[in-house]
Amino acid sequence: MSMSNFVFEPTRISSLPVSGSEGRFPVARVFCLGRNYHWGDSQSGVREVPAFFMKPATSVIDAQGELDFPTQTEQFCHEIELVVAIGKGGFQISEEQALEHVWGYAAGLDLxxxxxxxxxxxxxxxxxxxxxxxxxxxxxxxxPARVGEHPKQGAIWLSVNGVERQRSDLESQIWSVSEVISQLSHSVSLRAGDLIMTGTPPGVAALQEGDVINGGISGIGEFEVRVGSRRAD
Structure with a gap:
């Protein structure tokens, strides 16, 4: 379709930088997993079906600089998560083939x-x-994911003003990356550019104006951001 066929100029595509490259990863959709670590609850081995929700692609920003304190809240909270970047689409993907669809990984905040x-x-x-x-x-x-190398373990952590609040290991996830991809792909057809945020460990707490947040995942990425001024409601 020619650009002249659009009734107004399309919104700019959201994207993320690629480590070690000048290229950027175009973001299609953002899927999030509601619970993927035990938060002091029973570890009886019974796993509930994962609950997914979505964020718009426009919610994605580079993890640097200052964060806006959003409107309509008194509990603006951090959630550190492993982010899976999909590079090849598919529907009803098997667990055995799921990692073939992964382009790479990142650390992210589900604010x-x-x-x-x-x-x-x-x-x-x-x-x-x-x-x-x-x-x-x-x-x-x-x-970028190297062939045959996908993280199954590694520290995931977050601190605020130098005080650690969240720490766990990827091996403590209730659902593995392969399982998450497979389950999600049985609900919707995944597309290249989709991101999957795979849940946060315990320690979620509120942020205040001026807080400095450091976090990361071993071997994947680290970040430092600062909470800006509260936006007027």
Whole structure:
């Protein structure tokens, strides 16, 4: 379709830098996994079917500089997560073939208006108002996946003003990357450019203006960002 056929100029494609390259990874959609670590709950071995929700591609920003403090919240919270970048689409992908669809990995923040999320949970409403605001997905440069090398373990951590709040290991995920990709692809056809944020370990807490956040995942990426001024409601 010619650009002249559009009734207005399309929105610029969201993208992320690629580690060690001048290229950028174009973002299609952002899928998020609701719970993928044990938060002090029972570890009986019974796994509930993963709950997915979405953020718009426009929520994705580079994990650097200053973050806007969003409107409509008193509990602006951090959630450090492994991000899987899909490079090849597919539908009903098997667990055995799932990693063939991965282009790379990154560390990301699923920033959350947690008070809105708790209110939505209480009445069974969708989480998007709590999750899908502007700039709610700061993500490090994508680390390309080497053939046959996909992270199954490695420290995942986050600190605020030098005090550690979250720490776990990728091997503690309830659902592996292969399982997450396969399960999601049985619901929707995955596309090249899709991102999957794979859940956060315990230690989620509120942020304040001026807080400095450091975080990362061993072998994948690290970041430092600062919380800016609260936006007027």
């Amino acid at each position: 959350t208006r947690r008070d809105l999320q708790m209110a939505a949970k209480a009445v069974g409403n969708p989480w998007e108002p709590a999750k899908a605001f502007d700039g709610s997905a700061p993500i490090t440069p994508i680390q």
